[in-house]
Amino acid sequence: MEPFLATLGYFAIGVIVVLIGLVIFEFITKQYNDWEEVKSGNQAVAMSIAGKIIGICIVLAFAIYHSFTIWDTLIWGIFGIVLQMAAYLLFEFFTKKFSVETELKNNNTAVGIISIGVSIGLAFVIGASIT
Numbered sequence: 001m002e003p004f005l006a007t008l009g010y011f012a013i014g015v016i017v018v019l020i021g022l023v024i025f026e027f028i029t030k031q032y033n034d035w036e037e038v039k040s041g042n043q044a045v046a047m048s049i050a051g052k053i054i055g056i057c058i059v060l061a062f063a064i065y066h067s068f069t070i071w072d073t074l075i076w077g078i079f080g081i082v083l084q085m086a087a088y089l090l091f092e093f094f095t096k097k098f099s100v101e102t103e104l105k106n107n108n109t110a111v112g113i114i115s116i117g118v119s120i121g122l123a124f125v126i127g128a129s130i131t
Contacts, residue, residue: 009070014060017077021056021084022049028085032105044104047112051119055084058120062127076130080123087122091115 026034037045059080060073067073091114092100103111 006070010064010073013070013074013077014057017060017074017081018053018056020078021052021081024081024085025049025052025088028088029101029104031099031101037105042105042107044107044109044112044115047109048104048115048119051116052084052088054116055087055119055123056081058123059084059127059130062130066130080126080130083126084119084123087118088115091118 022034032045034045034049038049056077060077063073063076063080067076088100098111100111100115104115
């Protein structure tokens, strides 16, 4: 029975960490409301959100592999969110010719695709660094 309870615990932590991450990212994107944009069919914002969710889950998967307790996973998951936010802010910072937020709001799917790549790519780096 214990493995089933552990799985439920990791699942619950995963859902909680993803929701926390999405709420924090919602505050970071000040130019638009993520879910209103998705509701109106903004594919670029949807891609960006999907990348964030996948990225957070990749970090959580590595955390589960390398943690001894559910609490370790929670701590690494939150740390992963912080690093994912840093990656997003660096993405915005290093694109001097345009604003990532503005382009996502304007439904620029090319920027949405790069946003997915940044989130997922750096999630593997973050996850692999978990010890």
